[in-house]
Amino acid sequence: MSSKRPSFTDEEALAFHQEPTPGKISMLPTKPMQTQRDLSLAYSPGVAIPVEAIAKDQDLAYDYTSKGNTVAVISNGTAILGLGNLGALASKPVMEGKSVLFKRFADVDSFDIEIDEEDPDKIIECVRMIGSTFGGINLEDIKSPECFQIEAELREKLNIPVFHDDQHGTAIIAAAGLINAAEITGRNLKDIKVAISGAGAAGLSVAGLIHHLGVPKSNILMCDRDGVIYQGRTKSMDQYKSAFTVKTKKRTLAEAVDGADVLIGLSVKGAVSKDMVKSMAKNPIIFVMANPDPEITPEEIQEVRSDAIIATGRSDYPNQVNNVLGFPYIFRGALDVRASAINEEMKVACARALAMLAREDVPDEVAAAYHGARPKFGRDYIIPVPFDPRLISYIPPFVAQAAMDTGVARKPIEDMEAYSNTLARRLNPSAGFLQRFQGAVRREAPKRIVFAEGEEPAIIRAAFAFKTQELGHPILIGREEQVKRNMRLVGVPEDELEIINARLSDNNPAYFDYLYERTQRSGLLQRDVQRMVNNDRNVFGACMVACGDADGMVTGLTRNYNTALRDIRLVADERRGEHAIGMSIIISKNGPLFVADTSITEMPTAEELADNSILSAKVVRRMGFEPRVAFLSNSTFGYPHGERADVVRQAAELMATRDDVDFEYEGDIAVDVALNPNMRDTYPFSRLSAPANILVMPAIHAASISTKLAANLGDTTVVGPLLLGLTLPIQIVQMGSTVSDIVNMATFAAYDPHSDEKDVRWKVV
Numbered sequence: 001m002s003s004k005r006p007s008f009t010d011e012e013a014l015a016f017h018q019e020p021t022p023g024k025i026s027m028l029p030t031k032p033m034q035t036q037r038d039l040s041l042a043y044s045p046g047v048a049i050p051v052e053a054i055a056k057d058q059d060l061a062y063d064y065t066s067k068g069n070t071v072a073v074i075s076n077g078t079a080i081l082g083l084g085n086l087g088a089l090a091s092k093p094v095m096e097g098k099s100v101l102f103k104r105f106a107d108v109d110s111f112d113i114e115i116d117e118e119d120p121d122k123i124i125e126c127v128r129m130i131g132s133t134f135g136g137i138n139l140e141d142i143k144s145p146e147c148f149q150i151e152a153e154l155r156e157k158l159n160i161p162v163f164h165d166d167q168h169g170t171a172i173i174a175a176a177g178l179i180n181a182a183e184i185t186g187r188n189l190k191d192i193k194v195a196i197s198g199a200g201a202a203g204l205s206v207a208g209l210i211h212h213l214g215v216p217k218s219n220i221l222m223c224d225r226d227g228v229i230y231q232g233r234t235k236s237m238d239q240y241k242s243a244f245t246v247k248t249k250k251r252t253l254a255e256a257v258d259g260a261d262v263l264i265g266l267s268v269k270g271a272v273s274k275d276m277v278k279s280m281a282k283n284p285i286i287f288v289m290a291n292p293d294p295e296i297t298p299e300e301i302q303e304v305r306s307d308a309i310i311a312t313g314r315s316d317y318p319n320q321v322n323n324v325l326g327f328p329y330i331f332r333g334a335l336d337v338r339a340s341a342i343n344e345e346m347k348v349a350c351a352r353a354l355a356m357l358a359r360e361d362v363p364d365e366v367a368a369a370y371h372g373a374r375p376k377f378g379r380d381y382i383i384p385v386p387f388d389p390r391l392i393s394y395i396p397p398f399v400a401q402a403a404m405d406t407g408v409a410r411k412p413i414e415d416m417e418a419y420s421n422t423l424a425r426r427l428n429p430s431a432g433f434l435q436r437f438q439g440a441v442r443r444e445a446p447k448r449i450v451f452a453e454g455e456e457p458a459i460i461r462a463a464f465a466f467k468t469q470e471l472g473h474p475i476l477i478g479r480e481e482q483v484k485r486n487m488r489l490v491g492v493p494e495d496e497l498e499i500i501n502a503r504l505s506d507n508n509p510a511y512f513d514y515l516y517e518r519t520q521r522s523g524l525l526q527r528d529v530q531r532m533v534n535n536d537r538n539v540f541g542a543c544m545v546a547c548g549d550a551d552g553m554v555t556g557l558t559r560n561y562n563t564a565l566r567d568i569r570l571v572a573d574e575r576r577g578e579h580a581i582g583m584s585i586i587i588s589k590n591g592p593l594f595v596a597d598t599s600i601t602e603m604p605t606a607e608e609l610a611d612n613s614i615l616s617a618k619v620v621r622r623m624g625f626e627p628r629v630a631f632l633s634n635s636t637f638g639y640p641h642g643e644r645a646d647v648v649r650q651a652a653e654l655m656a657t658r659d660d661v662d663f664e665y666e667g668d669i670a671v672d673v674a675l676n677p678n679m680r681d682t683y684p685f686s687r688l689s690a691p692a693n694i695l696v697m698p699a700i701h702a703a704s705i706s707t708k709l710a711a712n713l714g715d716t717t718v719v720g721p722l723l724l725g726l727t728l729p730i731q732i733v734q735m736g737s738t739v740s741d742i743v744n745m746a747t748f749a750a751y752d753p754h755s756d757e758k759d760v761r762w763k764v765v
């Protein structure tokens with residue numbers, strides 16, 4: 001288990017929440033609201049028709065409104081993670097976070113509601129009054145014991161699932177992890193001895209579920225602030241804790257943990273000591289799940305035990321036992337059968353399904369989350385990771401089936417296999433795209449990447465993020481004093497990043513020789529070259545890459561694209577038989593679209609367009625996608641005629657004469673035809689078997705305008721343009737790029753799309 005953890009500064013956490021738009025969620029309409037007719041239908045008078053229908057039959061709200069796919073995340077902020085009672089509004093970042101996870105992982109629409117009230121009766125009344133708006137209610141971070149009453153009464157009063165995630169979501173995941181950890185250590189649930197630190201919402205619910213799965217109540221010792229909850233205790237007791245009293249002489253957590261097989265922490269940071277861990281049975285199972293900081297860190301546990309199976313609630317250690325693995329999928333299954341409740345059977349089905357999934361071979365996205373090492377069911381992989389793309393189609397069918405079997409499904413699913421296939425399509429196929437690149441980069445030995453504009457605050461933040469995400473070793477070019485001043489400004493620890501001052505570098509004579517040799521016959525004098533190496537950070541950085549002192553470079557934040565490109569071209573050649581192009585990637589719900597050439601040749605010839613397609617196809621295939629090229633034009637198959645359209649058509653015709661064309665291509669073709677899956681009806685002779693994924697643009701203006709349009713119209717991410725076709729892996733970012741844009745481009749520099757070794761390592765699943 002790695003003890004190194006990616007980290008981020010407080011400033012980064014705040015900037016993430018603030019930029020480019022405050023918060024983490026927004027809403028999108030699902031109907032066009034373009035015309036007078038749309039307005040008439042969506043609002044008055046058209047809206048009256050569904051209103052009257054729902055007034056007669058309430059169930060029709062599932063058909064005519066977004067109710068059936070909407071879950072409210074509701075909190076009063078009295079137990080925010082393990083941070084305590086910090087008030088309703090302070091809980092909003094967590095609640096928005098839960099909503100965004102609902103959407104990202106299970107395509108459930110969700111928004112957060114913070115209720116500024118601690119009186120359970122008032123909260124119950126408030127939620128009851130608004131409850132029918134939603135298909136389900138996810139209660140979150142409401143402290144015990146009030147949370148029990150609130151959930152129980154709302155379940156009675158509402159006929160939709162009401163689910164307190166800290167209780168049941170947590171219990172489901174902990175149970176799944178425990179089933180597998182017991183299997184790995186050869187234990188039987190009915191024999192294990194369990195100590196639980198924390199007898200609140202999460203702790204009591206975990207105790208309830210693992211008891212349901214076979215652990216005898218007498219084997220579960222619950223502890224709160226006052227120690228063991230034993231039979232006869234009167235201090236700080238309530239009816240919920242009373243259900244777990246045990247006849248025992250043990251009084252403290254330390255005594256409860258002594259000799260235990262399992263320790264589950266659902267309390268606060270620091271509640272568990274090394275001595276406690278030392279006193280546990282052989283091969284102990286230790287889930288320290290307090291957030292954001294566990295009861296004891298995995299590093300501390302490892303100092304005293306090498307035989308422990310360790311899990312935390314955090315994403316930066318292996319075995320993340322966190323309710324994010326549960327709530328999106330349990331609600332997905334419940335909503336899809338219009339369940340009136342989430343019952344015990346549905347929870348058990350979810351826990352068992354999660355446990356089973358962890359035993360199967362993992363796809364590449366999971367390897368990426370494990371920083372390149374492909375995990376196998378075992379001590380460091382007892383539970384799936386949140387980025388596992390199989391979760392969405394694997395878990396909800398079990399939940400839905402359990403709902404149907406227990407009579408709470410109001411709309412049973414007839415064909416479970418078809419349902420599972422539909423689920424797979426709900427997940428945004430591009431969601432894991434960048435993550436997979438990162439995984440590919442992490443699998444390699446760390447690359448040294450030059451950040452040429454090292455004095456810039458955004459570059460410093462990007463370099464630090466690049467390092468802490470374990471994507472490689474960043475090198476900042478700049479004056480040390482100035483870089484350090486800006487590091488302090490953005491909160492990056494000063495000794496974290498390597499800084500090289502181009503003027504003071506010992507390697508300059510070598511760079512000078514290299515560059516002079518290349519440029520002496522093109523009019524550059526010795527002193528020009530010397531000045532360039534000393535003063536121009538792009539030239540200096542590129543020389544570092546050319547002479548083997550770095551593996552790649554990123555630049556462009558402060559200078560326009562062509563200036564940066566001109567500097568780089570002094571040092572780097574075009575690859576043999578290729579010429580440089582810019583390829584942008586438009587990441588949308590329909591998957592990635594690769595667009596070339598978006599940055600270099602203004603009016604490519606037919607030959608150049610053909611070359612572009614071949615280079616793009618090669619790189620796209622290495623990235624794991626089967627290339628399908630469209631030579632785009634304003635014309636389709638010859639109509640209408642035009643000067644550019646003719647060049648495009650010639651390019652497509654030239655492909656028949658090229659040796660290295662082992663992919664589908666078509667052209668001249670208009671973009672709507674290239675992307676429309678029904679095009680074959682109109683053009684049955686088309687050579688494309690599916691929508692094109694590489695768009696070769698007729699000219700740079702069309703390329704630049706269309707990618708920038710896509711980037712600015714919303715619901716897409718545009719990465720790039722990636723610089724392809726040069727001998728050195730150097731990438732140019734756009735002026736004013738965000739920190740994550742810069743990290744992405746540095747990652748592509750490290751990935752080096754031309755490096756042949758990488759192609760087969762990550763195939764699309």
Ligand SMILES: NC(=O)C1=CN([C@@H]2O[C@H](COP(=O)(O)OP(=O)(O)OC[C@H]3O[C@@H](n4cnc5c(N)ncnc54)[C@H](OP(=O)(O)O)[C@@H]3O)[C@@H](O)[C@H]2O)C=CC1
Nearest residue numbers: 081082144199200201202224225266267290291313322323
């Ligand atoms: N990984 C995951 O998925 C999840 C993790 N959690 C974490 O579990 C923890 C508890 O959450 P939740 O149950 O919702 O909160 P609650 O407020 O309902 O319960 C907290 C419990 O912790 C106990 N406690 C507090 N301080 C100590 C201490 N110093 N030593 C021992 N016990 C202590 C409290 O004792 P008392 O009863 O005496 O007040 C109470 O029983 C949080 O850290 C939360 O982040 C929660 C949900 C999911």
Ligand SMILES: CC(=O)C(=O)O
Nearest residue numbers: 081082166291322323
């Ligand atoms: C994960 C979670 O819900 C919590 O820590 O409260």
Ligand SMILES: [Mg+2]
Nearest residue numbers: 081140141166
């Ligand atoms: Mg919580």
